[in-house]
Amino acid sequence: xNEKVHPIIDMQDVSYKYEKENVLERxxxxxxxxxxxxIVGPNGSGKSTMLKLILGLxxxxxxxxxxxxxxxxxxxxxxxxxxxxxxxxSFNTGFPATVYEVVASGLTKxxxxxxxxxxxxxxxxxxxxxxxxxxxxxxxxxGELSGGQQQRVFIARALVSDPKLLILDEPTVGVDAQHVxxxxxxxxxxNKNRGITLLLVTxxxxxxxxxxxxxxxxxxxxxxxxxxAEFERLDKDKMSAFYGHDVHILSHDHDHHHGGVKx
Numbered sequence: 001x002n003e004k005v006h007p008i009i010d011m012q013d014v015s016y017k018y019e020k021e022n023v024l025e026r027x028x029x030x031x032x033x034x035x036x037x038x039i040v041g042p043n044g045s046g047k048s049t050m051l052k053l054i055l056g057l058x059x060x061x062x063x064x065x066x067x068x069x070x071x072x073x074x075x076x077x078x079x080x081x082x083x084x085x086x087x088x089x090s091f092n093t094g095f096p097a098t099v100y101e102v103v104a105s106g107l108t109k110x111x112x113x114x115x116x117x118x119x120x121x122x123x124x125x126x127x128x129x130x131x132x133x134x135x136x137x138x139x140x141x142x143g144e145l146s147g148g149q150q151q152r153v154f155i156a157r158a159l160v161s162d163p164k165l166l167i168l169d170e171p172t173v174g175v176d177a178q179h180v181x182x183x184x185x186x187x188x189x190x191n192k193n194r195g196i197t198l199l200l201v202t203x204x205x206x207x208x209x210x211x212x213x214x215x216x217x218x219x220x221x222x223x224x225x226x227x228x229a230e231f232e233r234l235d236k237d238k239m240s241a242f243y244g245h246d247v248h249i250l251s252h253d254h255d256h257h258h259g260g261v262k263x
Contacts, residue, residue: 006033007069008165008197009054014063016049023049025221027063031214033164036191036198038228040205041218047201050218051169054199055083068164082158082166084151086173099145099153100138103128106157128156131194132186147174148183159190165197166190172204184208 009031016024024046031037039047052058053065056072065072068080097105104117104125117125129138132152137145142153151171158166168187172180184204188211190196202208205215215231217224224231 007031008033008067009199010066012064014053014060014065016046016053016058016061022220024053027222029216029222029225031197031199033197034195035214036188036212037200037214037216038205038208038212039199039201039216039218040203045219047218048169051167051201054167055081079161080164082161082163084154084158084166084168084171086170094143097142098139099129099134099142100125102142102153103156103160106160124160124162128160131159131190132156146176146179148176148179151175151183152186163196165199167199169201170203171200172202180204180207184211187211
């Protein structure tokens with residue numbers, strides 16, 4: 001592990017409600033540089049609201065959020081954070097753009113809308129496409145790709161501005177089951193080899209538990225946050241109380257049966 005641990009996200013006593021309904025209650029969590037964190041929890045548990053708060057799309061009604069050590073109200077370096085939503089499931093397949101063009105559009109913030117890319121920028125685009133395993137499709141129209149390949153394109157688009165933190169909201173929605181594992185292998189590679197901190201909202205904890213370094217369990221409040229091995233040792237009663245119904249914690253091994261939570 002790093003000698004010095006640098007918090008990338010620090011949330012202290014953060015709460016949020018829609019009208020009168022509490023969605024998040026006193027969330028305290030520190031997410032350090034270099035981790036691969038899976039956020040899990042039942043539907044309506046506040047996972048997406050937490051992402052919106054971190055991305056500055058919503059403002060916390062109480063508590064404090066710091067990004068890269070700065071109060072979120074003063075934070076301006078949004079290019080350090082990449083975000084990939086559930087786009088593969090709803091993308092307009094008739095959109096007339098190549099993989100290269102979609103990924104290059106991720107530099108718009110840095111360059112401005114009508115600036116031309118220099119050689120270094122073009123290399124960045126190709127490198128981002130290569131890092132998600134799609135270099136042979138760079139000139140292919142994005143509408144011709146599978147859902148999983150499209151989602152990789154959106155990850156490349158987020159990577160092209162060299163973010164230190166990549167946030168993914170249910171990225172395997174619309175991805176064929178047989179491609180989910182290779183998709184998570186790619187994320188693990190980005191975390192280990194590129195040193196990108198990953199924050200992932202997922203229902204696939206059983207599939208991904210040998211990839212992520214940490215797990216956070218949410219149901220309005222934060223019920224657990226720790227290393228993956230510690231999560232897998234949680235007893236069934238605790239998890240059932242957290243999910244609101246019986247769950248079975250699967251034991252973790254390194255064959256094809258991955259640990260996690262099963263309803």
